[in-house]
Amino acid sequence: MSDFAFQMHQVAKQYPHFQLQNIDLQLPNGGIMGLIGPNGAGKSTLIRILMGLIAADKGTTEVLGHNMPNHQALAKVNIGFVSEDMRLYKNATLQWHMDFIQRIYPEQWNQKYAVSLLSKFDLISEQKIKGMSHGQRVKSSILLMLARQPKLLIFDEPTTGLDPVARKEVLNEMMVVLNDEDRSILFSSHNTQDVEQLSDQITFIDRGEIVSSDDKESFIENWRRIRLHADSPLTISVDQHVKEVINQGRNTTLIMHQFNESMLRQWTQQGAVVKGVEYMSLEEIFVAEVEAKRSGVAA
Numbered sequence: 664m665s666d667f668a669f670q671m672h673q674v675a676k677q678y679p680h681f682q683l684q685n686i687d688l689q690l691p692n693g694g695i696m697g698l699i700g701p702n703g704a705g706k707s708t709l710i711r712i713l714m715g716l717i718a719a720d721k722g723t724t725e726v727l728g729h730n731m732p733n734h735q736a737l738a739k740v741n742i743g744f745v746s747e748d749m750r751l752y753k754n755a756t757l758q759w760h761m762d763f764i765q766r767i768y769p770e771q772w773n774q775k776y777a778v779s780l781l782s783k784f785d786l787i788s789e790q791k792i793k794g795m796s797h798g799q800r801v802k803s804s805i806l807l808m809l810a811r812q813p814k815l816l817i818f819d820e821p822t823t824g825l826d827p828v829a830r831k832e833v834l835n836e837m838m839v840v841l842n843d844e845d846r847s848i849l850f851s852s853h854n855t856q857d858v859e860q861l862s863d864q865i866t867f868i869d870r871g872e873i874v875s876s877d878d879k880e881s882f883i884e885n886w887r888r889i890r891l892h893a894d895s896p897l898t899i900s901v902d903q904h905v906k907e908v909i910n911q912g913r914n915t916t917l918i919m920h921q922f923n924e925s926m927l928r929q930w931t932q933q934g935a936v937v938k939g940v941e942y943m944s945l946e947e948i949f950v951a952e953v954e955a956k957r958s959g960v961a962a
């Protein structure tokens with residue numbers, strides 16, 4: 664058994680107008696990784712390669728110790744996948760789907776858990792899929808996936824399009840699953856708040872490449888917003904640590920990477936007063952990381 668839920672090494676995939684490249688990524692067993700990227704960054708392409716739904720042009724992908732896509736049948740027994748375009752049979756009820764999956768995975772299916780999820784998600788098993796709202800369909804897909812207790816759970820944008828109540832229900836249930844240290848989770852999202860709440864590892868992806876991948880604490884610890892006040896203009900330029908300088912009259916805001924207190928001295932010696940040293944939100948860090956990478960100044 665591998666120590667990793669998945670490992671990707673130098674994976675690449677070329678489409679006519681897009682290239683996923685240099686993907687080196689791994690998730691230790693029991694880890695929870697949030698994959699954040701703008702529209703068209705390559706999140707779904709990366710996930711589809713992991714699922715064996717498409718083959719990479721280059722590199723190696725191993726999921727739960729099985730080589731993908733060649734041994735995907737073995738890996739998929741223990742992978743649960745939920746995506747936005749999940750196909751459920753519109754004319755069938757949720758109960759029909761539950762029975763169907765139970766027949767395919769009789770060993771893994773946990774009927775008691777399925778029934779508890781029905782009540783938690785406020786779903787009616789006798790309802791046909793075609794009569795359900797978007798949120799109910801997403802919750803149904805998640806129920807069907809969770810009740811067979813896979814070792815690796817992959818969610819592609821699980822909270823997109825959900826109202827705040829449904830979103831909270833889904834996130835709460837994901838948190839419960841997360842407490843089981845045996846299970847690993849990868850989920851993609853535009854919503855950095857969801858990712859911040861759930862993940863212990865975060866991967867930023869942009870234009871088909873990984874911008875950075877680290878544990879959440881390291882990201883938060885590495886970045887600061889510094890607010891300075893000075894009566895005369897300060898000369899501060901972008902460098903290895905100062906990623907952005909925003910001048911607003913006598914106030915200057917700096918976005919800084921790998922900050923330490925001693926860096927403040929260079930500006931206090933120019934007569935600046937430090938008004939604030941603030942942690943940044945994951946969303947701000949994401950934007951700063953992407954901008955640094957796009958401008959060629961690696962963060």
Ligand SMILES: Nc1ncnc2c1ncn2[C@@H]1O[C@H](COP(=O)(O)OP(=O)(O)OP(=O)(O)O)[C@@H](O)[C@H]1O
Pocket residue numbers: 678679680681700701702703704705706707708709
């Ligand atoms: N089958 C395909 N043929 C050609 N191009 C494709 C194909 N699948 C994806 N692409 C292109 O690859 C790029 C990345 O798409 P992908 O769906 O992986 O991005 P994403 O990060 O999941 O985006 P979003 O957040 O908008 O869902 C896009 O430019 C898309 O047009």
